[in-house]
């Protein structure tokens with residue numbers, strides 16, 4: 317039986333063309349719908365003077381945060397510490413720093429006030445109350461994306477436009493995430509599920525929300541490529557839908573087997589960007605244990621919270637969301653085996669670098685640590701594994717549903 321459950325999802329509808337043209341009354345009306353943004357009006361936006369990029373962190377910036385940004389390309393980058401040092405503004409500061417460091421603000425003649433306004437709105441439209449799908453996850457994915465963009469194969473071939481898209485897609489890829497997964501939205505008849513016909517519901521919403529903010533701030537309104545940016549941003553964000561994991565992975569594997577990825581072609585570069593974003597999105601198990609463990613705890617907390625809502629409303633409890641039937645270790649071992657390992661094994665074939673080996677090394681160690689904590693869960697995942705590092709082509713629905721929540 318389909319039941320309706322009232323959950324709070326803050327939705328800021330994308331503006332119409334007329335609204336985008338800057339009609340003030342329309343903007344005011346739209347603001348009324350944007351409760352989260354309205355309630356959490358930003359310190360940064362309130363009367364802040366126009367600053368140059370070197371001083372943008374003025375008020376909140378401390379020496380330690382600045383020091384950390386000097387090592388923003390390090391795989392050991394501690395995003396949790398950076399978030400604390402920036403008073404919860406990691407996404408704004410990290411993304412602004414990267415856009416500036418790559419010279420994108422100057423190259424695309426972006427208005428720095430608009431860039432800052434856009435990033436603040438993006439950060440505010442993530443839900444702080446989500447244990448996992450919040451702005452810190454977005455900042456973490458953006459930092460990982462930066463690491464991948466610096467890998468030799470990508471750095472040699474990507475254009476500035478590609479880099480701009482990659483960073484923006486990473487920063488916005490989970491925008492306005494409600495903290496529950498697509499099956500939950502479908503079974504509770506949520507309007508977003510109807511709007512997007514039960515297909516990539518969350519990813520479509522993240523994309524459209526990002527486009528809404530781009531138009532609201534008119535960040536790219538001076539560029540002839542504005543439409544193309546919006547479309548390509550969508551294509552990148554939609555690639556993070558884990559239910560389409562096999563499709564992307566098979567295509568990637570075929571290209572690698574046939575050695576025919578030609579990064580001189582825009583379409584191939586775009587595909588590699590999609591794969592890079594997919595890796596960045598689920599790279600938590602490839603981070604050093606101290607960081608990885610925190611992410612594992614947070615994502616499981618979010619799963620179990622969904623399970624609690626389902627229990628309370630007598631809905632069927634989604635796989636991995638029942639706190640009585642799962643442990644953090646069991647959830648992680650399945651996710652690593654069926655979703656993360658196959659993807660990163662192919663990525664390491666594509667980009668056979670020290671970073672890839674480091675990531676696979678952490679992945680192995682982290683899996684061993686979780687296995688030691690829950691030998692039973694470890695045993696059940698091994699039964700389904702066909703080949704180390706190249707897990708089964710058809711991950712169980714349990715693993716996929718897990719991936720769909722973690723991405």
Ligand SMILES: [Zn+2]
Pocket residue numbers: 453457489490597722723
């Ligand atoms: Zn994500």
